[in-house]
Amino acid sequence: MGALAGLAFALYAMWETLTVTVNEQELSLTAKGKQRTFTKDQIAAAFFDADRLVLLGHDTHELAREKSDVTRSNWLANCRNAAIPG
Secondary structure, three states: OHHHHHHHHHHHHHHHOOEEEEOOOEEEEEEOOEEEEEEHHHOOEEEEEOOEEEEEOOOOOEEEEEEOOOOHHHHHHHHHHHOOOO
């Protein structure tokens, strides 16, 4: 019974966790079974506000605001490597 509860918790945690995928043209955010994809041309800035990853469009509206456990240093390094404005 304990193993089953542990497995259920692990699956829920994976479902709840934000996954960020970046390639040459776009950035995708996946959380809670939903994926949102933005082209790099759509993103004017990407930064953290407390524990939330925020993506802003060129007219300064929020494209996304998601809770994330990614460290700021890892995020900044990945932004530089992927040419995403930080």
